[in-house]
Amino acid sequence: MELKKPYLLFLGDAADALAAKVAQGIKTWRPEYCVGQFRLDSCKADCGLTDMSIAEAVNAGAKTLVIGVANRGGIISDEWVSVLIEALEAGMDIAAGLHNKLNDIPALVECAQKHGRSLFDVRYPSQAYPVANGKPRSGKRLLTVGTDCSVGKMYTSLAIEKEMKDRGMDADFRATGQTGILITGGGVSADCVVADFIAGAIETITPANDEAHWDVIEGQGSLFHASFAGVTTGLIHGSQADALVLCHEPTREHMRGLPEYKLPEIDVCMEANLAAARLTNPAARFVGVSVNTSALDEDAALTYMSQLEEKVGLPVVDPFRQGVGRIVDHLSEL
């Protein structure tokens, strides 16, 4: 599965900027993939791209309409469907990471078949993956892990990929969730794979490569999340990571969605991730910590990070405030 570029970003009837965060992510990390944005009259979001009709987007070269907005109440409205049909008829594929599948809407399936276009439901695996073989492979891999879900693993991974590329290093972000897949056009939604094949799916999307090449792999969940740690474990094993970056959100009061569960201590969390990673790559080591300090003011954020850095003995950065340069510096010194 590889989405055709460039994209027209569909913002639909987004109720606010947050509802269109997928589109914003694509615009932020892959502006070169975006020819414009499509908004319905009631749309309250704006990615800062040129507003285009379907016809204008096709003229500008758009090959795929990417749904960059959450659908309200999980329903794909008739208003959406009529735009999507117009896009298919005009020659675009459509890609979405929604729970509801485009491929479950008969009118879209029929129209896509008629016009030879594709509907990509990127949340759902489109291929069978093998059982992981655990064999060492060439190339280097970095994996982001977390104290919890939704602490900035995708953002951190994309920031590290960008920093590496800016320095002339050979690097590829590897997406393991639907937003990452829509941003880069490929990958696997690790939590939607059949359980037996989690590690095998990750081995597949991070294959052997040149010795100097880095795969920067987006982590998922947390070893300490009682709902999703199985996904995290398979992802760690399949990655065979040389380098780990811990992601953390310091103001969270409990594990996401689990009021009974406190966040793990940083050192305990690092130790557990290291033990898991070393099963498939005995040389695995942490190279830094990425903290999402958006809920702290600048003084508090800097104090927190400075204290944590002293404790863990590794670069601690907020990728949004400071970038990830110090983590990549540290990586390059090893």
Added chain:
Amino acid sequence: MELKKPYLLFLGDAADALAAKVAQGIKTWRPEYCVGQFRLDSCKADCGLTDMSIAEAVNAGAKTLVIGVANRGGIISDEWVSVLIEALEAGMDIAAGLHNKLNDIPALVECAQKHGRSLFDVRYPSQAYPVANGKPRSGKRLLTVGTDCSVGKMYTSLAIEKEMKDRGMDADFRATGQTGILITGGGVSADCVVADFIAGAIETITPANDEAHWDVIEGQGSLFHASFAGVTTGLIHGSQADALVLCHEPTREHMRGLPEYKLPEIDVCMEANLAAARLTNPAARFVGVSVNTSALDEDAALTYMSQLEEKVGLPVVDPFRQGVGRIVDHLSEL
């Protein structure tokens, strides 16, 4: 999903006793579910049940024909299909744990619909499971874990359930693989669930219960198996086990299917399982070790177990040679 009892065990054209090990497992652990066995002329296996035709089995009360044999080369032969159709027409459901689905064979699907019968492919989940909530629930749970795959977790769990029931304790084996499901008629094939729902599936099949009730949960894989540890992790978290039993096969030279991977040390393996289990049940503890010593002679087996018992300070038994009484004794003392 709950299979109707009693069963007619279908041994088909089993090439040897091993090919019919699923049927043998049902006969061993649930003899009261079995009215007889059906064998084709070329069958080389024998579960020691009365040989019956389809008509005889129906007269004897059989409600489900259970395919207790592996299909050669993964192909469900025409000879099989004609017997299965006869069974459906005679009023039986059919259950199988094969990779190939009964529900993918049009002749069977059509016949089942026509006669109002069901085809159960127990390897594949027949319901949607929720994301695990991690909330403590009443009742007690025991989980078998392993140094590797295929070291006797199902056998040990069934033996513990039987020992508990023989003592008048309230206990239920909870199946997490296709053989266990066919034996008991219910459960979930944990490795075939979508990754996000592994722990949630286990929570679902081991619900809150009377305080004195024990769920004896069949483990899967191993935290140290590079292909399947994600499944194991989710299973441990969903179980919220009070008691763990480690299963081990002492002569294995490498992890099953992974020539590059050695088995973990027993103490390291116990520590890792305990850490994972304590995330969702801080009171989790090991209550014994179950060793499959079938590859050792009796002297070597007893010496090995005696040395291991001294090392771990817990009852160490081979359930086949000695039963699991000492593990249940230990459990009852806690």
